[in-house]
Amino acid sequence: MLTPLKLLILEDNALDAELEAAQLRAAGYDCDWRRVQTREEFEACLDRPDFELILADYNLPSFDGLSALGLLKERGLEIPFILISGTLGEERAIESVKAGATDYVMKERLERLAPVVTRALNDRVERVKRRAAQQALREANRRLQGLSARLLQVEETERRRIARELHDSVGQLLTAVKLRLAGLNPSSPDYASRRSECVTAIDEALEQVRRMSRDLRPSQLDDLGLMAALRSHLDRQAGSAGFKPNFTHDRVPPCLAPEIETTCFRIAQEALTNIARHAQASEVWVTLAGTEAELRLEVRDNGRGFDVTAARLGAAAGRSMGLLSMEERATLAGGRLVLDSASGHGTRLSLALPFMRTSTGQA
Numbered sequence: 001m002l003t004p005l006k007l008l009i010l011e012d013n014a015l016d017a018e019l020e021a022a023q024l025r026a027a028g029y030d031c032d033w034r035r036v037q038t039r040e041e042f043e044a045c046l047d048r049p050d051f052e053l054i055l056a057d058y059n060l061p062s063f064d065g066l067s068a069l070g071l072l073k074e075r076g077l078e079i080p081f082i083l084i085s086g087t088l089g090e091e092r093a094i095e096s097v098k099a100g101a102t103d104y105v106m107k108e109r110l111e112r113l114a115p116v117v118t119r120a121l122n123d124r125v126e127r128v129k130r131r132a133a134q135q136a137l138r139e140a141n142r143r144l145q146g147l148s149a150r151l152l153q154v155e156e157t158e159r160r161r162i163a164r165e166l167h168d169s170v171g172q173l174l175t176a177v178k179l180r181l182a183g184l185n186p187s188s189p190d191y192a193s194r195r196s197e198c199v200t201a202i203d204e205a206l207e208q209v210r211r212m213s214r215d216l217r218p219s220q221l222d223d224l225g226l227m228a229a230l231r232s233h234l235d236r237q238a239g240s241a242g243f244k245p246n247f248t249h250d251r252v253p254p255c256l257a258p259e260i261e262t263t264c265f266r267i268a269q270e271a272l273t274n275i276a277r278h279a280q281a282s283e284v285w286v287t288l289a290g291t292e293a294e295l296r297l298e299v300r301d302n303g304r305g306f307d308v309t310a311a312r313l314g315a316a317a318g319r320s321m322g323l324l325s326m327e328e329r330a331t332l333a334g335g336r337l338v339l340d341s342a343s344g345h346g347t348r349l350s351l352a353l354p355f356m357r358t359s360t361g362q363a
Helices: 014-026 039-047 065-074 090-098 107-182 191-216 219-223 226-241 258-279 308-316 322-332
Strands: 003-010 029-036 053-057 081-085 103-106 244-250 283-290 294-301 336-341 347-354
Touching (some): 003 014, 029 039, 053 065, 081 107, 090 103, 107 322, 226 283, 258 283, 258 294, 308 322, 308 336
Parallel strands (some): 003 029, 081 103
Antiparallel strands (some): 294 347
């Protein structure tokens, strides 16, 4: 099968252009080519660069290959540029390559043209891949820097919140209990009622400690596993936000790697928190399912939805890191996260995590 190739030939001799195209056809290229002779024609083609390769004669009556190469570079076009000449000496050949030409071929050795073209096209593909990889790396580094800064901010905010709750709630309750106990007199007529007040205050302090501990990491995740923790968290969020919860599961392995459980729970936790804060949903569905290779989570609501692109731009600008945090968690675990939402049409979050092995060898 012939390889399609869009070709621009800068050449004043029509027969030479035909010979060059014929050489490429013989080597397996289906050439769609156009010949130009003047600077004006060449510049007009550069204004609409719909070709993949340029073959340029080194000497033309009113123009030359190096000048054509300069026009190509001025426009910032990265199109392979091969000089072809019958009089190009070694010194000028080196000069042309230094100026940015991809390669050069002598007219009396046109059999070299096809290998040179193949190498030039392959090099271009590699440059495009390398540039895409470098761009992806820069984007990943930028997101990582944003996450690191956000992580420090969230950590300090969480420290302040826990310190404030310990001081304002638990600390004050325990102080009140201490004062009441110090004033207790077993012979006093109100001893029983004051003792009961102390017990009630201690119970309230214990409940606040349990709530804070549950917020940091739910005990069900360690004691009963992912399904119980998800169901419990969904019910608590439904109770506080007022939506109807629906939880289903199918073929979830009983033993999952802790990393998978934690990643899945944290992403579901973030999704449910966002629903409770912003979605104004009346019903939420959480589905957990296992396949042969993956654990899949879906969190869906019938709320007001949102613009996913705008949310990603906001996350990139540092206004909200929830979405970016979920995506990074999924990526670090080798998974995939897809978010589908539109204004007025609810939101669907789909997560797929590859199974990992536990220390006992179970999936």
